[in-house]
Amino acid sequence: MARVALFDPCYLGALRPTDAFHAKRVLEALGDEVTLIDGRCCGQPAYNSGFRGEAKRVSLSLLREARHHDVVVTASGSCTSMVTHFVPGLFEGTKREGAARIAGRFREFTAYVAGHPNLDRLALMLEGTVVYHDSCHMRNELGGTDTVLGLLAKVELLEVRRLAHEAECCGFGGAFTVKLPEVAAVMMTAKLDDIAASGAKVVVSADFSCLAHLESGARGTGQRMETWTVAELLARALG
Amino acid sequence: MTTYHERAAREIATEHPSRTVTPIMRKLVDDSRAMLRRSPADAKTRAAAARADAIGRLEELHAQVRANFERRGIGYHRAETPGDAVRIIRGLLGDAKRVAKSKSMVGEEVGLTHALRDAGIDLLETDIGEYIVDIEGRGPSHITAPAVHLNRTRIRELLARGGADIPDDDPVRLSRYVRDVVGAFFEDCDAGITGANAVVARSGRLMVIENEGNVSLGASHPKLHIVITGLEKVVADEAGALAILEVLAPSATAQPLTSFSHFLADPAPGQQRHVVFVDNGRSAIAAGKYHDVLRCIRCGACMNACPVYRAAGGLSYGAPYMGPIGAVIAPLLWKDGRYADLPLASSLCGRCTEVCPVGIPLHRMLLDLRADAVAAGQTGSRVERLAWQAWSLTFEGAMRARAASALGRIGLNGGGRFVRAQGTANDPRVLPRAGAPERDAANLVAEPPRQPAAVIAPEEIEPADLAELFRMRAAALGVTLLDAYEAREGDRVVHATAAIAATGSVLLLGEAAARRPLLGAQRVVVHLDPATIVRYPSGLAEYLGDVDALILTGASRTADIEKQIVRGIHGSEELAVVLPRVAP
Numbered sequence: 001m002a003r004v005a006l007f008d009p010c011y012l013g014a015l016r017p018t019d020a021f022h023a024k025r026v027l028e029a030l031g032d033e034v035t036l037i038d039g040r041c042c043g044q045p046a047y048n049s050g051f052r053g054e055a056k057r058v059s060l061s062l063l064r065e066a067r068h069h070d071v072v073v074t075a076s077g078s079c080t081s082m083v084t085h086f087v088p089g090l091f092e093g094t095k096r097e098g099a100a101r102i103a104g105r106f107r108e109f110t111a112y113v114a115g116h117p118n119l120d121r122l123a124l125m126l127e128g129t130v131v132y133h134d135s136c137h138m139r140n141e142l143g144g145t146d147t148v149l150g151l152l153a154k155v156e157l158l159e160v161r162r163l164a165h166e167a168e169c170c171g172f173g174g175a176f177t178v179k180l181p182e183v184a185a186v187m188m189t190a191k192l193d194d195i196a197a198s199g200a201k202v203v204v205s206a207d208f209s210c211l212a213h214l215e216s217g218a219r220g221t222g223q224r225m226e227t228w229t230v231a232e233l234l235a236r237a238l239g
Numbered sequence: 240m241t242t243y244h245e246r247a248a249r250e251i252a253t254e255h256p257s258r259t260v261t262p263i264m265r266k267l268v269d270d271s272r273a274m275l276r277r278s279p280a281d282a283k284t285r286a287a288a289a290r291a292d293a294i295g296r297l298e299e300l301h302a303q304v305r306a307n308f309e310r311r312g313i314g315y316h317r318a319e320t321p322g323d324a325v326r327i328i329r330g331l332l333g334d335a336k337r338v339a340k341s342k343s344m345v346g347e348e349v350g351l352t353h354a355l356r357d358a359g360i361d362l363l364e365t366d367i368g369e370y371i372v373d374i375e376g377r378g379p380s381h382i383t384a385p386a387v388h389l390n391r392t393r394i395r396e397l398l399a400r401g402g403a404d405i406p407d408d409d410p411v412r413l414s415r416y417v418r419d420v421v422g423a424f425f426e427d428c429d430a431g432i433t434g435a436n437a438v439v440a441r442s443g444r445l446m447v448i449e450n451e452g453n454v455s456l457g458a459s460h461p462k463l464h465i466v467i468t469g470l471e472k473v474v475a476d477e478a479g480a481l482a483i484l485e486v487l488a489p490s491a492t493a494q495p496l497t498s499f500s501h502f503l504a505d506p507a508p509g510q511q512r513h514v515v516f517v518d519n520g521r522s523a524i525a526a527g528k529y530h531d532v533l534r535c536i537r538c539g540a541c542m543n544a545c546p547v548y549r550a551a552g553g554l555s556y557g558a559p560y561m562g563p564i565g566a567v568i569a570p571l572l573w574k575d576g577r578y579a580d581l582p583l584a585s586s587l588c589g590r591c592t593e594v595c596p597v598g599i600p601l602h603r604m605l606l607d608l609r610a611d612a613v614a615a616g617q618t619g620s621r622v623e624r625l626a627w628q629a630w631s632l633t634f635e636g637a638m639r640a641r642a643a644s645a646l647g648r649i650g651l652n653g654g655g656r657f658v659r660a661q662g663t664a665n666d667p668r669v670l671p672r673a674g675a676p677e678r679d680a681a682n683l684v685a686e687p688p689r690q691p692a693a694v695i696a697p698e699e700i701e702p703a704d705l706a707e708l709f710r711m712r713a714a715a716l717g718v719t720l721l722d723a724y725e726a727r728e729g730d731r732v733v734h735a736t737a738a739i740a741a742t743g744s745v746l747l748l749g750e751a752a753a754r755r756p757l758l759g760a761q762r763v764v765v766h767l768d769p770a771t772i773v774r775y776p777s778g779l780a781e782y783l784g785d786v787d788a789l790i791l792t793g794a795s796r797t798a799d800i801e802k803q804i805v806r807g808i809h810g811s812e813e814l815a816v817v818l819p820r821v822a823p
Contacts, residue, residue, distance in 0.1 A: 010634060014644035039637030039644065046627050048587060050609030050619060054631035061635045086606075128670025140589030161676060165265065169546045173586025180584065182248040186257050186550035187586070199674035226671065236667040 003033045005069035007062075007106070009079045010041040012208050019208060022235035023075045023109055029238050030118045037065050037072065043090070044082040049175045056090040063087070063102045072106045075231050077206045080108040081141035110206050110230050111144055114151045126237040127157040130228070131200035133191075133214070134166050135207035148206050148230060155237045160204075163194045172213035188217045195225060202226045204233050240557075243580045247551035256380075256552025259390050263802050264543045268594070270493035271540060275486065275596070277495070277741055279775050282485040287598040289479030290534035293440075293471070297525055300440040300473040301516070307443020311505045314513035317470070321349035324467065324517045328432070329358055331465055331513050335429035339421075341454045342366040343434030344382050344537055345469050345517050347559040348572065351432075363428075365421045365453040367414055367808070368799035374401045380553030382560065383491045383539040386799055388552050394800055410800040418808050421453060425809075431457025435468040436536065437483055438514065441476040442785055445503040445514065448487065448496075452795040452809025455754040458503055459510075466514040470521045471533040477502075481777045483536055484790075486596035490538040495712065495742035496776065498795045502788035520572050529604060532567050534597040539564075541591035541601055547584050556581060563591035563601045570608055579617035582608040705740040705772040706818060713743030716793030717806060719815040721764075729761025735816075737771040737782040744792040745816060746779055752789035758810040765791070766817045 004027060008020035020036060027034050040062040043055035062083070066072045074080045088100035113119065132152065138144045152160045171177065171187025191214060195203055201224055205211050211227035218225045228236075250256055275282070293300055308315045314331070318324035328351065332338065338360050340352065352373070355362050364373040368385035372378060374397045379385030386394065391408040398405060403416055433454050437446040445466060447454055458464050474480050480502070488494040506512035525533055542548040542562025553561035558569040558578050566585060569578035582605040585591075591601040612618040619627075634640045702708045710720055724732070733751035738744060745765045747757075757763055773779060779790070795810040806812050 010640060010644060013641070039640040041634040041640065046631060048606065048609070049623070049627065050611075050613035051624070051627040051631075052610045052613075054627045057631045058634045061637075065637075126668055126670070129673030130670070136586070136588035136590075140593055159673070161673075167590065169586045169588035169590070171546065171550075171586060173588070176583070176586045180244055180247060180547075180551075182244075182251045183547055183550045183584070184586070186251060187546050190257075190261070190546075197677040199676040201671035201673055224671075239668065 002031075002071065003035070003069075004071045004073050005035045005037050005066065007040065007066070007072050007074045007079070008036060008038040009074065009076045010039070011212075012076060013038050015212050016208060016229075019075060019229055019231055022229070023073070023231035025235045025238065026113060026231055027073065029122055030113065030116050031121075035069065037062075040065055042079045042082040043087065044079065045174055047082065047086060047090075048173070052090060059083070059087045059090060063099055066105065067102050070105060071112070073109055073112045074106050075109045075229065076208065077108050077135050077138035077142055077144060078209055080106055081137040085141060108138075108142055108144060108206070110148045110151055111142070113234065114147045119154070122238065124154050124234065124237040125156040125239065126233065128202070129159040129161065129200045130202040130204045130233065131161040131163060131195060131198040132166075133163060133170065133195075133203050133205040133210055135205055135210045136169050138206050139167065144206070151230065152204070152233070155233070158237070161198045161200050163191070163198060165190070165194055170210045170214055172210050174209070177213060184213075185217070188213060192217055192221065192223055196223060202228055204228050204230060206230045240577055243555060243557070243584050246557050247555040247584070250552050250555045251550065254388070254552065256388055257550050259388060260552060261549045263387060264549050267493055267802065268544050271490055271543070271594070274489035274493045274495060278485050278489060279777065282482065283596050283598065285482035285777070286486045286536070286596055287534060289474055289482045290536065290597045291531070292479070293474050294525055294530055294533045297471065297473065297522070300475060301470075303440035304438055304443055304473055307440070308514065311443050312512075313443065313506065314511070316513060316515045318349075318515055318517045319519070321517070321519055324349040324515055324519075325351060325354040327515050328465055328467065329355065331463070332360065332430055335463065336361055337424070337428040338362045338430050338432060339365050339425055339428045339453070339457050339460070340432040341434065341449065341457050342369055342385070343432070343467050344560065345434060345467050346432070347379065348519065349467070349517060351467065363421065363424045365424070365457065366799070367417045367421075367451060367797050370417050370421065371397055371799070374398070377554055378559070380561065381539060381542060382537050382562075382564075384799065384802070387802070388554065391801055410803045411805050413800055414797050414805040414808065418451075422809060425456045428460070430463035430465060431460035432465045432467065433457045435466050435472060435514070436487065437474045437480045438468065438472055439477055439480050439502070440473050442504070444788070445501070446480045446484070447501045447503065448484070448499065449501075450498045450795065450808070451797050452499065452758055454501065455499055455758055456809055458501060459507065459754040461507070461510060464506065464510060464512045466512070468514065468516060470516045470518045471525065472516075477783050478777065478780045481780055484776045487536050487538050490540040490594070490596045492798065494792070496739075496744055496790060496792040498791065498793055500744075500790035500792070502783060504785070504787040520574070524571050528607070529567070529571055531599050532564075532571065532604060534599055535564055535568070536597055537564075538596060540594040540596060544590040544594045545585075546588060546590070547586060551584070556584065563605065564599075567601055567604045567608065570612065576612075576615070576617035579612040579615070582612065583618070705774060706769040706821070708740040708774070709738055709743060709772050710818065711743075712741060713793075713816060716743050717814075718743060718793055719813060721815055721817045722820055724764060724766070724817045727762060730764050731756050731760030731762070732764045732766070733757075735765050735767045735771070736784075737773060737779055738767050739776055739779065739790070740772050740774050742776065742792055744776075744790050746782055747789045747791060748784055749786045752787050754789070758795075760811050762811055762813040762815060763791075764815045764817060769818060769821055
């Protein structure tokens with residue numbers, strides 16, 4: 001039994017507060033003891049907008065919270081990538097080393113679960129069909145696509161479909177969506193078309209940010225679609 | 240000056256670039272990936288190393304280039320600014336009045352075409368795509384496919400505006416119309432201007448690649464050939480140049496190699512050849528933290544793969560360079576802030592970095608450039624700055640952040656917080672029923688898996704024998720393979736020094752490489768000794784010698800109109816290789 005912290009990223013806490021509960025359930029089913037870190041942000045929104053001072057201030061607050069834990073499971077590929085790849089670079093000298101040390105304890109949720117020694121003890125079963133949306137951070141920054149798909153394959157009776165242009169961005173990109181909404185909408189429409197063509201009515205991804213973006217688009221066009229994080233799917237599959 | 244946002248919103252609303260560009264680019268990216276899989280496994284690594292090496296010792300290599308140019312009688316010129324480049328070229332042109340120009344991105348960068356026309360020179364853009372966008376007057380929308388934003392109907396309208404009477408919009412007819420106009424211009428002009436893809440320091444040769452044959456004509460202009468290129472385009476040796484060749488055409492256009500890969504050496508008797516290297520801030524970039532961007536070989540793979548480029552098109556960038564590479568290099572070349580918002584034209588998905596054949600971390604650079612622009616006060620309004628400050632103070636403390644999250648939740652989701660599709664039961668284990676996937680829909684061809692499949696398609700099994708592989712690849716390019724030569728009127732018969740099996744190419748040296756006789760022939764017939772066939776372009780290093788060289792890969796062609804291939808632009812449609820079958 002491991003003691004882990006579960007980092008519930010700011011946007012997830014705001015947009016889908018139930019998700020941390022799903023992730024916690026899965027981790028506990030694996031036998032872990034879970035402490036929640038919430039009300040924190042990795043700093044990515046400001047970082048991606050070019051405001052590094054502000055990003056540093058916010059990420060420092062997260063690192064301070066995280067330093068008490070050996071493992072920080074993060075239910076977002078995007079936030080994990082920010083913390084592990086970019087946050088240490090915001091600091092100088094020995095502070096950078098310290099930041100890198102703490103950042104190195106962050107584990108993306110699906111990677112953590114897939115590598116968990118007790119994974120095979122879970123009886124994962126869920127009958128139905130979903131389509132997998134590969135987020136850019138999972139694919140290009142963390143290289144975790146195969147890991148997620150491997151994890152989904154462990155769920156009995158579940159059919160996982162793949163999108164036609166899986167490697168294409170859905171058009172979220174944080175501040176990008178706000179600053180260039182017309183461009184983001186073209187990208188989103190293409191992704192929604194692929195989702196519709198897949199026939200599946202549930203979209204699953206390791207990044208809720210993409211899903212929130214797609215869901216808002218689907219609401220606008222009246223497309224019938226549910227969006228689940230991998231954590232939610234696994235929690236449902238626990239029974 | 241408008242912002243990227245304004246330009247992109249207008250393009251999307253009025254031109255719908257995605258409709259034309261996305262299907263083309265989806266196919267191109269898939270085909271490029273497949274073509275690169277045919278290259279040696281270390282091709283990208285060698286190309287990246289050759290470029291990184293050159294950037295690390297630019298001045299040393301330029302000293303070598305200068306010495307070799309002197310030996311060959313090629314003029315060496317350096318332009319600090321775009322204005323200098325234009326002045327130097329005007330001076331070199333002397334009293335030349337009619338000038339044939341082929342594609343050059345550095346030419347776009349310095350505004351060469353407009354500047355020379357303003358000076359009273361009758362300049363013709365001789366690349367088919369450039370000719371078309373020149374009539375349109377909005378500039379190229381892609382660095383290797385300038386007219387990719389235009390469909391055939393639009394192109395026919397534009398050519399009609401230029402005086403053409405073409406009965407329909409068949410790309411073959413449209414392409415050949417431009418070919419004839421360009422061909423006639425070449426009959427009577429005073430100079431040719433081309434770009435260069437690499438300048439080899441060790442030998443002082445210029446590597447230039449093209450498909451149509453217009454560079455062949457410009458470079459072999461009997462009196463004057465001027466080359467304009469970037470200061471960073473030097474490469475140490477032939478091995479480095481060949482390493483670039485191995486990834487350039489596959490990444491750019493999913494071809495094994497372009498029709499013509501020139502290694503231009505001494506000017507012909509009576510001909511003057513000059514090379515103008517444009518600095519325009521490159522020396523400063525080489526000395527700074529973005530030096531890796533100078534590795535760029537201008538293949539355009541980053542824009543082909545970029546979802547933002549596809550959605551808003553290349554003209555939205557409003558800069559000579561577009562796509563991810565444009566968003567990185569434009570703000571570095573023009574320091575006045577006019578392109579400071581281009582790095583925001585990215586969702587940071589990372590596809591650009593993934594496909595770049597020379598390992599430029601493009602999306603990371605976009606992130607850094609965003610921070611630079613904010614620090615320099617070039618982007619980020621006062622309101623935005625205050626908003627981020629307020630945000631950071633809020634999220635610094637968990638209590639305030641939780642309160643903000645709760646407010647955000649109410650604001651963002653209102654009453655319908657969890658929009659659940661109808662028909663879903665409350666039981667979390669019951670999923671909505673799925674429909675059948677549309678497997679046959681045109682846009683639903685599944686992407687190939689990221690890892691190469693274990694089972695190769697039968698046509699992809701490479702014959703072990705190099706001559707057999709050469710036959711297979713050359714035939715795929717439309718090359719006629721002959722066991723023995725039977726003379727025909729109008730043949731240009733030459734002997735190949737070597738050949739490349741994987742690309743179906745032949746290497747011609749010295750007199751055999753003379754461009755105008757090759758282009759003027761009814762049919763080009765190349766005799767090939769099977770013992771001289773190498774597997775990959777890199778194998779040619781020992782055959783290249785020190786003289787004028789030309790690698791021919793299929794007949795001249797263009798794909799400037801909707802990426803549809805039209806063969807036989809300048810030069811014969813028929814390329815035949817005589818390759819005797821050796822009894823086993």
